[in-house]
Amino acid sequence: MSTADPPVFTDITAAADRLAGHVVRTPLLESTRLNDQVGGRLLIKAECLQRTGSFKFRGAFNRMSLIPDGRRAAGVVAYSSGNHAQGVAAAARAFGVAATIVMPKDAPAIKVANTKADGGEVVFYDRYRDVREEIGARLAEERGATIVKPYDDPGIIAGQGTIGLEIAAQLATLETPADAVLVPCGGGGLVSGIALALNSALPGVPVYAVEPAAFDDTRRSLVAGSRLANDPAARSICDALLAPTPGEITFALNHQLLAGGLTASDQAARAAMAAAFDAFKIVVEPGGAVALAAALTGQLDIGGKTVVVVASGGNVDPTVFTGALAA
């Protein structure tokens, strides 16, 4: 697998072998009470319970395992709004190598603190003025380190795709077919990996990308058939999902595999965080809650259907979480 070609299904099964014993096999949670409310069956893949509080550890660990040992020893560089930062820092720690993380200076305090706590060196940039890819490339060259991209990399996508394998296995245990799978989407690494896994493991089940309403680049790109960008002036509380445009590799997969895109307003994301607190006893961050938000706002007809919803992360500052519960 080169770092330019899209991954294939066997890259995901290989990733699953590498990750075994290093990741949490996150549960598929259900609430009969919430099911009654929506008139369908919701199964929540609680990836907020993953190591470092989001799915990102899977891709980071898989990608780093693909770096030749000698080169890996020189460390890694990543740029991230926060969850990828924590995933890379923790994976680097697991491999015993240094991690330098380029983070936006407005990243949630909890994500910065946790990245440092896992041994990552943090370098800040301005999300709306600087080009983080340039900063990352310069640091990597200076240090001889390998860049671990947040999503547009086959090793990353394959790692995230292991969630799809788990979903298929967990549905088989429940002896339950699924009518749809909803996945939060920023750059598209998570949803493309899951869609690729399910395309082989659970063929025929429609997979949807769910984005913040003001960052619906993937939804619009799927309609247009080519990669479109978001308005640079757009803002959202979903800090994990603010990628400016779909990735090249991720969009190539998503264009081929996804049933479409859905969206969630910030207020719907907050309401979904409160619903997840109440029904599932999980802490979900705004960006991690958009798929549940889409399910709860009736964008898809879920009456009598079984819908798998990925809750992708839980790294949220207490004040933001408290605000969602009080809304």
Add this chain to the structure above:
Amino acid sequence: MSTADPPVFTDITAAADRLAGHVVRTPLLESTRLNDQVGGRLLIKAECLQRTGSFKFRGAFNRMSLIPDGRRAAGVVAYSSGNHAQGVAAAARAFGVAATIVMPKDAPAIKVANTKADGGEVVFYDRYRDVREEIGARLAEERGATIVKPYDDPGIIAGQGTIGLEIAAQLATLETPADAVLVPCGGGGLVSGIALALNSALPGVPVYAVEPAAFDDTRRSLVAGSRLANDPAARSICDALLAPTPGEITFALNHQLLAGGLTASDQAARAAMAAAFDAFKIVVEPGGAVALAAALTGQLDIGGKTVVVVASGGNVDPTVFTGALAA
């Protein structure tokens, strides 16, 4: 198995067979960041993720499966501060029979609402003036229903003990021995079941009951060698753990099997709720957090040790949870 004799190990393995496919195999969560802070390894058995938001569904479902079909059709009666109520209501719904729940009128609103949402009929009593056992017995006689006790019943204890089997299996997967297991304790059903399971599945590992500081009846009873009561004037935010005295069957087991009792102040429970939010992305209620509180307050020397901590429930009103995060 009569309803008077203590359960034995094979009652727990039989319960596990009955519960398979009906309960969540809750994950064992870990945070390298929190491990660094405490200088040991904490593994959190996140039973707040169980159906109905607490471990109670396990015991309720197992106990109800032991009622002869004809008699079960007449329904069940339970008395509970809330978590057992929800567990019994959901289990009754699974069996398609009626559940009448006797609840204290100061039970958390969320527990009352959820019990009703799962079809339970709620009858209120005064926690400090009425005798709930008498109210329950009267209702059961009127309706021909079976009483499902909250803890002092071998079928209940065996159901809760399935958590111990899962802990042993999950530690084996991690190839990790444990130095201690800490379990929240009210009437003692959960800790006695887990201790009974581990006594066979993981012999030699000390199991501790953890109680609210003002409700340390089991701790003192273990020291005294006989069942002692709590001060009727005592109060705690740990509403799930306010049993007045250890159960007969549970204490017989606990006296034989436990290494001792630990305690947590209300403030320590609140701090543990905040730590669980931050490190594990789980919602834990005050009573469900006492075992983590004991681990975090240094009552046990956990330096360099691996300690399994049961987080037993997550049914907490948003205002109480928000208060814990702000403390």
